[in-house]
Amino acid sequence: MKMKTSRMVTLMIIAILLAAYILFPFALVVLNSFKTQSAIVSNPISFAGASFKQFISNASSVINNKNFVFWHAFGSSTLVTVISLVLLAVFGGMAAWVICRNKTRWSTVIYMVFISSMIIPFQVVMLPLIATFREVGKFVGLGMNGTLPGYCGFGGAMTVFILTGFIKGIPYELEEAAAIDGCSPEGTFFRIIFPLLKPTIVTVTILNGMWIWNDYLLPSILLGQNNPNKTLPVAVQAFVGSFVKSWDMILTAALLAMIPMIVIFLIAQKHIMDGMVQGAIK
Amino acid sequence: MNENTSGKKILSLALLIVGAVLLIAALWMDFSKTYLVVNMGSAKIALRGLFLVLGALLCLAGLYYIPTVMHHRAIINFIFLFPLLFTFAVTVIIPMFVGIFYSFTDWNGVSYTKMVGFENYGAMFKDPAFIWSLLLTVLFVIVNMILVNLVAFLLALLCTTKLKGVGFFRAAYFLPNLIGGIVLGYIWQFVFSNVLTAITHSPHSWLASTNTAFMAIIIVYVWQYAGYIMLIYINGLATVPKDVLEAAQIDGADAMKTLFQIKIPMIAATFTICTFLTLTSAFKQFDVNLALTNGVGTVRGFMGQRLSNGTQMIALNIYNTAFARDQFGYAQAKAILFFIILACVSLIQVRISNKREVEM
Numbered sequence: 001m002k003m004k005t006s007r008m009v010t011l012m013i014i015a016i017l018l019a020a021y022i023l024f025p026f027a028l029v030v031l032n033s034f035k036t037q038s039a040i041v042s043n044p045i046s047f048a049g050a051s052f053k054q055f056i057s058n059a060s061s062v063i064n065n066k067n068f069v070f071w072h073a074f075g076s077s078t079l080v081t082v083i084s085l086v087l088l089a090v091f092g093g094m095a096a097w098v099i100c101r102n103k104t105r106w107s108t109v110i111y112m113v114f115i116s117s118m119i120i121p122f123q124v125v126m127l128p129l130i131a132t133f134r135e136v137g138k139f140v141g142l143g144m145n146g147t148l149p150g151y152c153g154f155g156g157a158m159t160v161f162i163l164t165g166f167i168k169g170i171p172y173e174l175e176e177a178a179a180i181d182g183c184s185p186e187g188t189f190f191r192i193i194f195p196l197l198k199p200t201i202v203t204v205t206i207l208n209g210m211w212i213w214n215d216y217l218l219p220s221i222l223l224g225q226n227n228p229n230k231t232l233p234v235a236v237q238a239f240v241g242s243f244v245k246s247w248d249m250i251l252t253a254a255l256l257a258m259i260p261m262i263v264i265f266l267i268a269q270k271h272i273m274d275g276m277v278q279g280a281i282k
Numbered sequence: 283m284n285e286n287t288s289g290k291k292i293l294s295l296a297l298l299i300v301g302a303v304l305l306i307a308a309l310w311m312d313f314s315k316t317y318l319v320v321n322m323g324s325a326k327i328a329l330r331g332l333f334l335v336l337g338a339l340l341c342l343a344g345l346y347y348i349p350t351v352m353h354h355r356a357i358i359n360f361i362f363l364f365p366l367l368f369t370f371a372v373t374v375i376i377p378m379f380v381g382i383f384y385s386f387t388d389w390n391g392v393s394y395t396k397m398v399g400f401e402n403y404g405a406m407f408k409d410p411a412f413i414w415s416l417l418l419t420v421l422f423v424i425v426n427m428i429l430v431n432l433v434a435f436l437l438a439l440l441c442t443t444k445l446k447g448v449g450f451f452r453a454a455y456f457l458p459n460l461i462g463g464i465v466l467g468y469i470w471q472f473v474f475s476n477v478l479t480a481i482t483h484s485p486h487s488w489l490a491s492t493n494t495a496f497m498a499i500i501i502v503y504v505w506q507y508a509g510y511i512m513l514i515y516i517n518g519l520a521t522v523p524k525d526v527l528e529a530a531q532i533d534g535a536d537a538m539k540t541l542f543q544i545k546i547p548m549i550a551a552t553f554t555i556c557t558f559l560t561l562t563s564a565f566k567q568f569d570v571n572l573a574l575t576n577g578v579g580t581v582r583g584f585m586g587q588r589l590s591n592g593t594q595m596i597a598l599n600i601y602n603t604a605f606a607r608d609q610f611g612y613a614q615a616k617a618i619l620f621f622i623i624l625a626c627v628s629l630i631q632v633r634i635s636n637k638r639e640v641e642m
Contacts, residue, residue, distance in 0.1 A: 008443075008444075008445070011440065011443055011445055012445060012446070014440065015440055015441075015445060015451050018437070018440075018451075018455070019450075019451055019454040019455070022454060022455055022457065022458060022505065022509070023454055023457065024473075025466075025469050025470060025473050026457070026469075028469070028472070028473060028477060029469055029472075032472075040476070041476070043480060044472075044476045044477045044480050045477060045480060045481065087365075091365040091366040091369075092366060094362035094363070094365070094366070095362060095363050095365075095366040095367065097362065098359045098362045098363050099363075102359060110363070110367065113375075114370070117370075117374055117375070119562070119621075119624060119625050119628050120374060120378060120621060121565075121566050121597075121617075121620060121621055121624055122566075123566075123597055123600050123601075123617040123620055123621075124377075124378055124381055124617045124618060124620070124621045125373070125374055125377035125378050125381060126617070127381060127384070127391070127604055127610050127613060127614050127617070128376075128377035128378075128380040128381045128384060128614075129373065129377050130391070131380075131391065131392070132372075132376075132377060132380070146373075149369040149372060149373050150373050152365075152366065152369040152370070152373070153369045153370045153371075153372065153373030153374045154373065154374065156366045156369065156370050157370070157374075160366070184354070184358075185354065185355050185358045186358050186362075189362070210459075210460070213462070214460075214461065214462030214463070215462070216462060216463065216464045216568075216569050216572075217568060217569070217601075232462075233462045233464045233465065233569075236464055236465055236468070237464050237572075237573070240468055240573075247472055247476065250468055250472070251469070251472060254465045254468055254469055257462075257465050258461050258465060261460045261461060262457075262460065265453075265457070265460050269453055272460075273452070273453070273456060273513055276459075276510060276513060277513050277514055277516075277517045280514050280555060280559060281514065281517065281552075281555055
């Protein structure tokens with residue numbers, strides 16, 4: 001079939017212009033983190049004054065800044081995200097399995113509570129949470145001041161919701177066969193159900209991961225602005241507060257904060273885009 | 283077999299007892315204010331917390347080893363549900379009820395002195411700054427719902443044509459969604475206050491006046507969110523069966539007709555999901571608001587007052603009431619109202635969409 005070439009060319013031009021518009025701010029960040037503050041202020045869209053040496057100097061002053069401490073923040077973010085994701089996957093899978101395979105009144109109640117809790121905005125619980133976790137944090141002295149239970153609690157509802165939908169589709173005969181062969185219930189879950197859940201776990205992990213990595217409010221409130229273990233978004237906020245309008249520093253910090261996510265996106269682009277869609281339409 | 287059972291019994295009992303002792307010790311240490319701290323290199327670990335966590339874990343392990351065949355399944359169910367339900371209760375359910383209680387007190391974040399009844403709720407509606415935030419949020423939600431869905435749907439149509447490099451364009455349009463609102467907010471603050479003024483040679487930044495600053499927030503939000511919604515529309519459009527489209531083509535339907543009479547009605551469910559997502563996320567918008575304008579903006583003469591929070595959305599208003607003005611009880615009451623509004627709007631939206639889908 002002969003496609004109208006002129007129409008295709010117009011569409012192509014529109015697509016390119018849109019992409020240019022959408023990527024423009026990112027390009028500006030990259031360009032200007034290679035310049036000094038005075039060069040940025042005099043002309044933010046010219047290449048004048050951009051040099052690799054300047055980028056190294058910007059980056060090193062950002063990385064070593066005591067309000068930002070890039071590697072520390074990066075480490076905190078990674079630790080919080082990875083541990084929360086593992087806990088959510090394991091605990092969520094366990095809970096979803098029990099809810100799904102025990103048709104009692106209790107499991108229905110628990111499931112309904114989980115589902116209806118999804119519309120609770122964080123603002124409603126944020127103030128009591130600080131009050132509680134200040135005490136609990138002092139009491140326990142572990143667990144990043146409650147960020148991990150916080151994410152388990154808040155991500156749990158959606159995780160259970162998506163996983164239950166999937167477990168329903170696994171034939172129950174599989175578990176009966178395992179039981180007849182002498183497999184304990186916990187063995188059935190970890191040896192048979194959990195491996196089958198893998199594709200759904202990937203979806204859940206991507207959805208939760210995007211949210212947890214970029215989340216600002218929960219860690220800023222539970223960790224506090226002066227906590228040495230800030231996550232990246234909190235560190236960026238604290239850093240910008242200390243450098244009002246020093247765009248060379250701010251943009252370099254923004255670039256450094258964006259890089260990990262973009263690298264992961266380039267590696268697992270298809271998985272991330274699929275996961276975001278699958279999670280939404282469930 | 284018998285020996286095995288008795289061995290299990292002893293193990294289970296021992297674990298339960300040690301766990302209980304540790305739990306009690308942790309509680310006792312709290313009441314008697316004993317602080318036992320162990321130095322592990324540079325990190326100090328409070329023994330009390332360690333006792334608490336270890337005690338709970340040992341108790342669970344003890345439960346696991348109870349030698350019973352009949353109740354084993356029930357015990358496993360309990361152990362499997364416990365971690366998630368416990369964290370969920372501690373972080374969501376209990377704080378919510380505590381929060382409802384606090385909203386009726388003069389709580390300042392640490393303690394409260396008296397119950398104030400509905401005073402906090404009454405004060406909200408006499409507070410012009412709050413009313414402004416509320417109305418602004420509603421306006422923001424409506425504008426965004428329309429714009430994000432429109433832009434996203436057009437992007438999706440563009441990305442489902444036989445264009446070369448469609449994969450690249452999809453990824454590029456989705457890219458802003460990867461980055462957190464705080465970082466994006468500061469990037470766009472730079473774009474509006476430095477780059478745009480340099481391009482247009484105008485001394486006034488968009489962020490300097492309330493109206494344009496509000497438009498700036500909308501632009502950034504659409505820019506960030508449209509790519510994500512686009513992916514969902516693309517997924518929806520892909521479910522439209524090819525033979526239906528071919529049949530339409532044979533019947534002589536042009537592109538517009540196919541779009542409005544076949545594609546759009548067939549992906550009604552996708553529209554529901556997308557309006558729901560944009561609605562709730564726009565209501566909760568906080569990060570971009572904080573980083574881009576921090577809610578600043580002058581409004582002359584709103585309910586007889588001059589306001590300085592012209593671009594402050596409701597989530598940021600709650601945050602500032604608590605942390606800038608230390609009125610925690612009042613902020614909590616606002617949060618409860620916010621929750622009620624959000625719940626009503628989501629329910630109504632889902633109901634309307636369901637009805638419409640059935641009719642179609």
